[in-house]
Amino acid sequence: MLKKLILSLCFILALSACKEENKTQAQAKPVIKIGANLHLTGQLAHTGAGAKNALQMAFEKWQKKDTKYRYELIFEDDMMKTQQAAVNTQKLINIDGVRAVLSLFGIVDRVIDDIANQNKVISVSCSYGKSEVPEYGVNTGAQNEEIYGAVVRQLKKENVKTVVLEGSQSAVSFAILDYFAAHLPQDGIKVLANEKHNLDVRDFRTSIQKTEVLKPDYYLIFGVEPMNSIFTKQYREITGKNNLASLGNFPEIADSLWPNLEGLWSASLIGGTSEFSQQYETRFHDRVHGCSANLYDALNMLMMAFENAPVKEGKDIPENIDVVQYMRHIGTYNGAFGMIEMGINGIGHPSVDIVKLQNGKWVKIGE
Amino acid sequence: MLLVLLINILIVGAGYGLIAIAFAVMSSVSPFFNLTLGSIIAFGAYGTYGLTEYAHLPMAVAIVISIAFCACAAALLERFVYTPLRTRGASSMVLLVASLGLYTIFEASIHLAFGPQYQILGGALGQNMNLGIFSMPKVQFITIVADFIVFGLVNLLLFHTFFGKMVRALNDSAKLANITGLNNNKIILIVSMLSGLILGLSGVLTGFDTGLEPTMGFNLLFKGMIGAIIGGSGSLYGPFLGAFFLAAAENVGVMLWASEWRDLVAFVIFIIFLIFRPQGIFQRKEK
Numbered sequence: 296m297l298k299k300l301i302l303s304l305c306f307i308l309a310l311s312a313c314k315e316e317n318k319t320q321a322q323a324k325p326v327i328k329i330g331a332n333l334h335l336t337g338q339l340a341h342t343g344a345g346a347k348n349a350l351q352m353a354f355e356k357w358q359k360k361d362t363k364y365r366y367e368l369i370f371e372d373d374m375m376k377t378q379q380a381a382v383n384t385q386k387l388i389n390i391d392g393v394r395a396v397l398s399l400f401g402i403v404d405r406v407i408d409d410i411a412n413q414n415k416v417i418s419v420s421c422s423y424g425k426s427e428v429p430e431y432g433v434n435t436g437a438q439n440e441e442i443y444g445a446v447v448r449q450l451k452k453e454n455v456k457t458v459v460l461e462g463s464q465s466a467v468s469f470a471i472l473d474y475f476a477a478h479l480p481q482d483g484i485k486v487l488a489n490e491k492h493n494l495d496v497r498d499f500r501t502s503i504q505k506t507e508v509l510k511p512d513y514y515l516i517f518g519v520e521p522m523n524s525i526f527t528k529q530y531r532e533i534t535g536k537n538n539l540a541s542l543g544n545f546p547e548i549a550d551s552l553w554p555n556l557e558g559l560w561s562a563s564l565i566g567g568t569s570e571f572s573q574q575y576e577t578r579f580h581d582r583v584h585g586c587s588a589n590l591y592d593a594l595n596m597l598m599m600a601f602e603n604a605p606v607k608e609g610k611d612i613p614e615n616i617d618v619v620q621y622m623r624h625i626g627t628y629n630g631a632f633g634m635i636e637m638g639i640n641g642i643g644h645p646s647v648d649i650v651k652l653q654n655g656k657w658v659k660i661g662e
Numbered sequence: 663m664l665l666v667l668l669i670n671i672l673i674v675g676a677g678y679g680l681i682a683i684a685f686a687v688m689s690s691v692s693p694f695f696n697l698t699l700g701s702i703i704a705f706g707a708y709g710t711y712g713l714t715e716y717a718h719l720p721m722a723v724a725i726v727i728s729i730a731f732c733a734c735a736a737a738l739l740e741r742f743v744y745t746p747l748r749t750r751g752a753s754s755m756v757l758l759v760a761s762l763g764l765y766t767i768f769e770a771s772i773h774l775a776f777g778p779q780y781q782i783l784g785g786a787l788g789q790n791m792n793l794g795i796f797s798m799p800k801v802q803f804i805t806i807v808a809d810f811i812v813f814g815l816v817n818l819l820l821f822h823t824f825f826g827k828m829v830r831a832l833n834d835s836a837k838l839a840n841i842t843g844l845n846n847n848k849i850i851l852i853v854s855m856l857s858g859l860i861l862g863l864s865g866v867l868t869g870f871d872t873g874l875e876p877t878m879g880f881n882l883l884f885k886g887m888i889g890a891i892i893g894g895s896g897s898l899y900g901p902f903l904g905a906f907f908l909a910a911a912e913n914v915g916v917m918l919w920a921s922e923w924r925d926l927v928a929f930v931i932f933i934i935f936l937i938f939r940p941q942g943i944f945q946r947k948e949k
Contacts, residue, residue, distance in 0.1 A: 340778030
């Protein structure tokens with residue numbers, strides 16, 4: 296009996312020693328910290344929460360792999376405020392010592408880009424319509440040209456001649472709507488009005504009735520949620536029509552509105568591949584939000600770059616600039632969002648499709 | 663077009679009106695900018711949403727329970743937070759800061775409990791109804807009717823009952839009311855419940871009309887407060903009509919200029935009133 300007990304004890308001790316050794320090995324790996332500055336509270340908290348979930352998914356996937364380095368992911372809430380984003384980024388860089396900062400859209404990503412660049416820290420954003428980034432920057436959000444191309448093809452298919460543009464008072468809306476306003480006439484589509492609503496407005500009735508007088512063939516909307524949901528609901532209530540399309544975020548519209556919106560279409564800036572959406576929805580019991588898939592891909596590309604970028608002699612981890620260069624030279628990346636063509640200037644070009652609400656589901660429709 | 667504009671003003675003004683009335687009644691006995699009134703609005707909407715979505719209660723039952731909960735929540739806040747602070751001689755600024763802290767806690771709690779995702783209360787109230795020359799969702803019609811009924815009932819209570827006399831006495835001078843034997847704290851508690859009921863109703867109706875989001879209370883309260891200040895909070899006609907005045911200014915602004923001018927128009931009018939007529943349009947004359 297005593298012999299058995301001693302043997303068991305020895306076995307347990309040996310096991311724990313092995314475990315300790317593994318732990319020590321893991322701890323001995325050089326540490327790479329990555330920060331994520333997201334809108335976790337405030338009006339766009341749903342986007343931040345979605346991005347955080349997606350980043351965690353990607354991070355856990357990497358943790359299961361045998362990596363060269365030990366990674367740590369640190370989240371900060373920028374409340375979609377530039378001042379808060381600046382404070383967070385300084386903290387992430389100077390106190391936490393992160394090597395890269397991930398961020399969402401809005402003006403905050405520009406602020407983060409600047410601070411990160413000054414400190415030679417990598418800045419990876421998901422910002423729509425952002426056509427340039429600094430030396431240490433990478434962007435994975437869709438570009439105006441791609442969104443425009445996909446939407447115009449669909450408008451032409453539907454023989455649309457006149458449109459009204461409606462959006463929110465935000466940097467992203469301005470960038471995209473003004474791009475459309477400038478380019479649609481060149482494609483033979485007349486822009487009758489370009490209305491932008493303050494972020495806290497929840498009543499669009501008067502604006503809808505004002506523009507309805509102009510008899511547009513279609514409304515193109517690109518607002519910060521819940522503008523899209525409320526605008527669509529009120530448009531339906533007033534006109535009973537469905538001739539409106541979103542330039543990016545209809546799949547994010549409130550579920551309870553979907554039954555009334557069959558046939559509505561949108562540029563697909565949200566969902567990502569059906570495989571990613573399914574994984575996400577099963578795990579978080581929520582639908583995918585804007586930039587979730589983009590940031591999932593961004594973190595994957597970033598960690599892939601850290602793992603594969605060359606390490607200079609005498610150093611134990613790659614230089615940030617080499618990691619950025621690796622990311623910029625990835626070429627075509629097939630990820631959660633679909634295909635992203637990474638440009639050597641740091642600008643990613645994700646493919647933009649048109650999705651339509653058919654039988655209660657958003658499905659991609661062919662060109 | 664003019665008819666459509668008038669209907670929009672009526673819909674928006676009625677929504678603001680309910681909040682303006684609740685704000686005016688509450689600030690007549692407890693004169694500080696109580697931000698937790700915004701939380702009560704959100705409680706009404708999210709309470710109904712939670713009870714129907716998670717407890718699967720019938721909509722009507724959920725609405726009644728939520729509104730009753732709002733009245734209780736307002737009373738509890740008054741009893742356990744503001745009355746003790748007031749008793750210790752806290753200034754309006756201290757009360758405002760306390761309410762800001764509570765508002766932040768409540769908003770974060772709603773965020774954690776229901777998520778940040780935008781939601782809409784569904785059901786029959788969201789369906790359109792035909793009123794002959796135009797149609798509107800039932801909830802908007804109910805909001806207009808509710809605004810007028812609440813205005814009438816609160817007016818009756820404040821100006822034609824003994825309780826109303828006590829409230830007005832407290833409004834005139836809290837010290838004098840106390841000396842004459844009135845229980846100020848009890849009056850404030852009952853008024854809190856009344857304002858909680860109105861705000862809860864407003865939250866439910868907003869949930870059906872423009873949906874639910876954790877930050878919904880503050881924006882609505884702010885517009886209601888502007889309506890009350892423009893109208894003048896000395897009488898109930900002030901906040902009631904001030905809310906329609908604000909809605910008219912916003913909607914005419916949108917109709918005549920671009921949509922982004924909406925808030926600018928509202929706040930320019932607000933500032934003009936604060937500078938040139940701080941007592942509001944319908945303030946009764948000081949004796």
